[in-house]
Amino acid sequence: MENVIVSERKPSIEEYIYLRNSIGWRVLQHDKIEKGLNNSIYCVCIEDQDKIIGFGRIVGDGGTVFYIQDIIVIPSYQKQKIGTLIMEKIMDYIDKNCIDGAIIGLIANNGLDNFYKKFDFTYNQNNWFYRFNA
Numbered sequence: 031m032e033n034v035i036v037s038e039r040k041p042s043i044e045e046y047i048y049l050r051n052s053i054g055w056r057v058l059q060h061d062k063i064e065k066g067l068n069n070s071i072y073c074v075c076i077e078d079q080d081k082i083i084g085f086g087r088i089v090g091d092g093g094t095v096f097y098i099q100d101i102i103v104i105p106s107y108q109k110q111k112i113g114t115l116i117m118e119k120i121m122d123y124i125d126k127n128c129i130d131g132a133i134i135g136l137i138a139n140n141g142l143d144n145f146y147k148k149f150d151f152t153y154n155q156n157n158w159f160y161r162f163n164a
């Protein structure tokens with residue numbers, strides 16, 4: 031999409047909550063959000079007319095383990111390649127900063143296999159486990 035601005039920065043807490051609310055994801059306590067954003071390795075925000083419309087980040091140890099998290103495009107901007115743009119920025123960071131053999135992981139939502147396969151991620155059905163704390 032033309033005219034969007036790519037900004038390699040952390041979103042504000044309010045922006046992050048706005049993004050998560052827009053797609054119906056749970057929002058946790060503000061201080062935990064702040065801590066999590068501050069501890070992120072890399073963040074990218076996409077803006078249109080000074081308003082955040084997309085986001086993605088990398089979390090991990092910054093050395094050998096990197097996880098892609100919170101890839102979000104607000105609904106009215108979906109299917110216009112903004113998600114692809116976010117992933118391209120994230121993969122740029124990974125290509126420039128990750129050593130050979132580093133683990134690059136993500137947990138894909140149902141139906142998004144093809145979205146991530148374009149970036150050479152391989153689906154490993156048997157070995158992924160996760161849980162949300164109740």
Ligand SMILES: CC(C)(COP(=O)(O)OP(=O)(O)OC[C@H]1O[C@@H](n2cnc3c(N)ncnc32)[C@H](O)[C@@H]1OP(=O)(O)O)[C@@H](O)C(=O)NCCC(=O)NCCS
Nearest residue numbers: 053101102103108109110111112113114137138139141145
């Ligand atoms: C997933 C998400 C980030 C994709 O962003 P987007 O800007 O709509 O994606 P793009 O326009 O760049 O699409 C790229 C490709 O992925 C496919 N794709 C995108 N969203 C898809 C979906 N929900 N289901 C299936 N395929 C999808 C597109 O069809 C497109 O394929 P093509 O290149 O063959 O045309 C966005 O739909 C979103 O924020 N969803 C809610 C949050 C979410 O689930 N995030 C991912 C967590 S793992």
